[in-house]
Amino acid sequence: MNCVWTVVQSSNRGDIEDDSTTLSLAQDIASSLGWSSKVVVVSTPTRPVDEELLRGGVDCTVLEMRSGASGDRHASTILLMAGKTNLGLVVFRSSVWADDVACRLAALLNTSALTRCCSWRLSNEGKAVFLRPVLGGAAVQECECRLGPCVVTFALDRAGKPEERGRSEGMAATVERWKEPPGEDDAMLRSSGIANGDPLDTAIDDADIIVAGGRGIGGEEGFGVLRELALALGGTMAGSRIAVDKKWIGRERQVGQTGKTVHPRLYVACGISGSSHHILGMKDSDAVVSINTDRAAPIHRVADVRIVHDYRVVVPALVHALHEHRARNRQQ
Numbered sequence: 001m002n003c004v005w006t007v008v009q010s011s012n013r014g015d016i017e018d019d020s021t022t023l024s025l026a027q028d029i030a031s032s033l034g035w036s037s038k039v040v041v042v043s044t045p046t047r048p049v050d051e052e053l054l055r056g057g058v059d060c061t062v063l064e065m066r067s068g069a070s071g072d073r074h075a076s077t078i079l080l081m082a083g084k085t086n087l088g089l090v091v092f093r094s095s096v097w098a099d100d101v102a103c104r105l106a107a108l109l110n111t112s113a114l115t116r117c118c119s120w121r122l123s124n125e126g127k128a129v130f131l132r133p134v135l136g137g138a139a140v141q142e143c144e145c146r147l148g149p150c151v152v153t154f155a156l157d158r159a160g161k162p163e164e165r166g167r168s169e170g171m172a173a174t175v176e177r178w179k180e181p182p183g184e185d186d187a188m189l190r191s192s193g194i195a196n197g198d199p200l201d202t203a204i205d206d207a208d209i210i211v212a213g214g215r216g217i218g219g220e221e222g223f224g225v226l227r228e229l230a231l232a233l234g235g236t237m238a239g240s241r242i243a244v245d246k247k248w249i250g251r252e253r254q255v256g257q258t259g260k261t262v263h264p265r266l267y268v269a270c271g272i273s274g275s276s277h278h279i280l281g282m283k284d285s286d287a288v289v290s291i292n293t294d295r296a297a298p299i300h301r302v303a304d305v306r307i308v309h310d311y312r313v314v315v316p317a318l319v320h321a322l323h324e325h326r327a328r329n330r331q332q
């Protein structure tokens, strides 16, 4: 029987990185095609998997890789793991890592990779058809998977709150472990690290992490302080309407009723009071951190972490702590 493999990375928490949307979609494809399914969780020594956190109904293999292994190495190890398995489809959630590994795995399997798909459907012949935006989103290409195996990455919105993701949707009826085999990682191209882009180059619309400032920031130079935090978190920057009206930040970065609605994983609100007009635009964030000197500021009511203090003290301290944390992780 053909099998659908969903390949995910382990998270810092010891469970899986994201996201029930991709997992349930892969299971949906498997059951529609009458194929079996399995989840492969790629872990590293700094991101070990806690089996207790992998609960649900699908078979799961934890693949233990060295830290910093190349895309080639991941792809060849996944292929080795597959052995005689009849791989019909390999599904990833799209990311820089996943798109790279997917393309390399597809090359090894002598097939093509379909990256950044947005959905799928069954054709009249009962084959899987994958849909992906092309021409900058102006059109959608449909690709039928005629002869397996297929390698697909999905760029989907995440579903649910972080604590619900990856747990509720059927993980781990059985858990087995697989170790990357010894030997040189002889990839021709190796990533030497990823540097965070400029926070002001990334649009806020689909951003994962947003550091936002309001009138309490006190001026354009206040956004210089927030920029350091956005850089350290790998996020982008936004502002309240007052910050925008004062021209401290561009109008395309205004969050709220007359600005944009955002749904990041993390929204850090600095010097923002939390008017209803502002909250309308950020209330769907997974986690909100509020930094405001006024204990009674409404923003604290929608925050998961409330810091009643001057942002000029708190933000540099957070940046310092993040740099220290990274340095410690690099040493391990």
Ligand SMILES: Cc1cc2nc3c(=O)[nH]c(=O)nc-3n(C[C@H](O)[C@H](O)[C@H](O)COP(=O)(O)OP(=O)(O)OC[C@H]3O[C@@H](n4cnc5c(N)ncnc54)[C@H](O)[C@@H]3O)c2cc1C
Pocket (backbone or CB within 6 Å): 213, 214, 215, 216, 217, 239, 240, 241, 242, 243, 254, 255, 256, 257, 258, 259, 260, 270, 271, 272, 273, 274, 275, 276, 277, 278, 281, 291, 292, 293, 294, 297, 309, 310, 311, 312
């Ligand atoms: C029709 C309409 C549409 C609107 N649409 C939007 C919209 O899309 N987006 C939007 O944001 N607003 C919108 N507004 C404006 C909105 O009502 C508020 O006026 C605005 O959101 C307030 O911005 P703010 O929180 O930056 O400023 P303020 O309300 O002035 O809050 C500043 C906060 O900073 C805190 N603070 C001061 N100093 C410090 C410090 N050193 N450290 C930490 N905290 C400090 C203060 O305690 C205060 O809570 C709209 C209004 C209307 C009428």
